[in-house]
Amino acid sequence: MIQCKRVYAPREAGDGYRILVDRLWPRGCRKDELRLDDWPRELAPSAELRKTFHHDAERFDEFRLHYRAELAAHPEHWWPLLDKARNGTLTLLFAARDEQHNNAQVLAEFLEEELDRQGPSSSPVCYAGER
Template sequence: MIQCKRVYAAVAAGDGYRVLVDRLWPRGCKKDSLHLDAWLRELAPSAALRKAFCHEAERFEEFRLHYRNELAAHPEHWWPLLDKARSGTLTLLFAAREEQLNNATVLAEFLEDELDRQQPGSSPVCYADEAH
């Protein structure tokens, strides 16, 4: 199971494996007080894409498309998270105020699509033709 949660929300027993998926450390959070299992900056959108999106709702669909292309170009960054999601709860942590239109929700959707696509015993898919 994959879920998204603001980094500022309280830790819950059912959060499972908690991963921060933002490129920048969240404002106001001390590194020693934030409960997480990993900080995977490489899963965040590129700096150029993040700046172009600027958290504006009317740009979200374009952001979503470009971010999915970035993810498809680097399966080595997200492939290990599929096992975490298969074996328990994977919580993607983000700092954005907008709880629906953010990189974590796009990443969760992307990972869910990958889980649906894979069959037991399958090997990593080649994404070379999908990244533009």
């Protein structure tokens, strides 16, 4: 199971494996207080894409398209997360105020689709040409 949660929300027992999916550390969060299991910065949207989107809901569809292309180009960044989601709860932590229009939502959607595509067991998919 994959869920998205604001980094400022309290940790819950059902969060499972918690990862921060933002490229920048969230404002107002001390590193020693934020309990997470990983911070794979390479999984976040590129700095250029993040700056272009700038959390503008009107640009979200374009952002989604470009971010999904970045993800497809680098399965090595997200592939390990599939096992976490298959075997328990994967919580994608994000700092954005908008809980519907952010990179964690796009990543969750992407990962869910990949889990569906793979079925019970599968080998890696070739993403050549999906940019």
